[in-house]
Amino acid sequence: MxxxxxxxxxxxxxxxxxxxxxxxxxxxxxxxxxxxxxxxxxxxxxxxxxxxxxxxxxxxxxxxxxxxxxxxxxxxxxxxxxxxxxxxxxxxxxxxxxxxxxxxxxxxxxxxxxxxxxxxxxxxxxxxxxxxxxxxxxxxxxxxxxxxxxxxxxxxxxxxxxxxxxxxxxxxxxxxxxxxxxxxxxxxxxxxxxxxxxxxxxxxxxxxxxxxxxxxADPAAVPLLGVREAGAVLRARVMHHGDDGLSTLAVGTGTLQLLGVHAPVGAEVRLRVLAQDVLLSREEPRGLSAQNILPVRITAIRSGDGPGAMIAMDAGGDTLLARVTARAVTSLGLEVGQHVHAIIKATSVSQIAISGGTTSAPAPAP
CATH class of the missing domain: 3.40.50.300 (P-loop containing nucleotide triphosphate hydrolases)
Structure with a gap:
């Protein structure tokens, strides 16, 4: 209808x-x-x-x-x-x-x-x-x-x-x-x-x-949504609930460890990840407290009127956004087509952003 x-x-x-x-x-x-x-x-x-x-x-x-x-x-x-x-x-x-x-x-x-x-x-x-x-x-x-x-x-x-x-x-x-x-x-x-x-x-x-x-996930829509509200929505499947309160979720390009996931194992959920909560690294980072590190490929770089830039990345079929400074784009030598690593803190995805609960489709490959 x-x-x-x-x-x-x-x-x-x-x-x-x-x-x-x-x-x-x-x-x-x-x-x-x-x-x-x-x-x-x-x-x-x-x-x-x-x-x-x-x-x-x-x-x-x-x-x-x-x-x-x-x-x-x-x-x-x-x-x-x-x-x-x-x-x-x-x-x-x-x-x-x-x-x-x-x-x-x-x-x-x-x-x-x-x-x-x-x-x-x-x-x-x-x-x-x-x-x-x-x-x-x-x-x-x-x-x-x-x-x-x-x-x-x-x-x-x-x-x-x-x-x-x-x-x-x-x-x-x-x-x-x-x-x-x-x-x-x-x-x-x-x-x-x-x-x-x-x-x-x-x-x-x-x-x-x-x-x-x-x-x-469209960088061009950021001015309409608001810079602080800009962020992408990822599809995920709940794989495991740990005794320490962290849950493992499979996404298109790897796995994430997140708090506040109440959906059952096997459930499909969606995650809203704010662009301002995503860090980028040219090399695979080591020795960080943040455990969520996803390999991604840059698909678009959009500079704003101010000192910031919005980076769109392919994350195994879904798009992830990162908000960085224009200086970071230059100093890291970021460009479209480049493979980088996106870093997401487990505490940055709020419970209200996690939704879902169906169990019909297979999990995305880690």
Whole structure:
């Protein structure tokens, strides 16, 4: 199932002019505040009528020159930044209210189990934590039996612990919900963990779009993501959990020893590695406290406006990024095609950056 979006809309000083497609899985709509993300999802939901639009979902036209399908006929679930639950109803009643609008009976018990909200059914929204409210809001949206799920900054109002609480449920939702998800965020860590595809908005235009692994690892996208947030996402498989808290993960060009990996042995995970946490060496280093040393090949060098440079490297099929100074590029004699060693500290990959849990594919060769 594919969502096709092409729209133009003027609001304030900004003219939004975007076109993209969102297929199965999670498509992240990413950009700074004011880039037009919420306007796009409101147009898809039917809450806003753009100046010009061609919006359709697998042949069902939502908007064109003569059509503007009303929201209740689009079969689109919408999860807002604030949960917007009915305060006078219990959790169970909120869920049952949504189920009345489903096009076909939906597995209520399955949704409740998937989101871990069985113990909350008799409670009112005012007694729930922020993370619990968002899980109930997700359940309400799913029980309306949507063909498409829109999520507009669903974690933005949550603090760090609450965000960490709900992210595993979003991981599971992505695998089990069975509907395409358009996920709006300006938080790179969320997008890196959850998305399959990424659409970067800047000044009302699509600046970059494509598979998440490609967009995140594109040195040209760094100004849009932010220099401190720039980094690549690697595919990995859990090989072993040590008694000292370190886990061994196989990646395309070797193995990594990391902390905070809770996925079972054999699980596929993704790792977000910040470019500023990667060191480079021309020779294989010895005598370092850092144990993660990967052989890589430089594929691109992009200099910024300041004293820094972004180095893209092939790491056995995935791309790794390193942020170094322009002086380091010169002193090391770095150039495209060169084989070097990337050094990553075990403590530099945060737990929130590690996601996954499937066990179907073979491990990448060390």
């Amino acid at each position: 594919t969502l096709s979006v092409s729209l133009t809309h003027r609001f304030g000083a900004l003219t939004l002019d975007v076109a993209f497609e969102a297929g199965p899985g999670v498509t992240a709509l990413f950009g700074r505040s004011g880039a037009g993300k919420t306007t796009v999802v409101n147009a898809v939901a039917g809450l806003l009528r753009p100046d010009r639009a061609q919006i359709s979902l697998d042949g069902t036209v939502f908007n064109d020159a003569t059509t503007c399908l009303p929201p209740h006929k689009r079969r689109v679930g919408y999860v807002f930044q604030d949960a917007r639950l009915f305060p006078h109803l219990s959790v169970a009643q909120n869920l049952d209210y949504a189920a009345r609008f489903g096009a076909r009976p939906q597995g209520r018990a399955r949704v409740i189990e998937m989101l871990g909200i069985g113990a909350l059914l008799e409670r009112r929204p005012a007694t729930l934590s922020g993370g619990e409210r968002q899980r109930v809001a997700l359940g309400r949206a799913l029980l309306a039996d949507p063909l498409l799920l829109l999520m507009d900054e669903p974690l933005a109002a949550l603090d760090g612990p609450r965000k960490a609480e709900i992210l595993p449920y979003l991981d599971r939702l992505k695998s089990d919900a069975g509907v395409p998800i358009l996920y709006v965020s300006h938080a790179v860590d969320e997008v890196a963990r959850l998305a399959d595809h990424m659409v970067l908005l800047a000044d009302g235009r699509v600046a970059r779009a494509g598979p998440l692994f490609d967009v995140m």
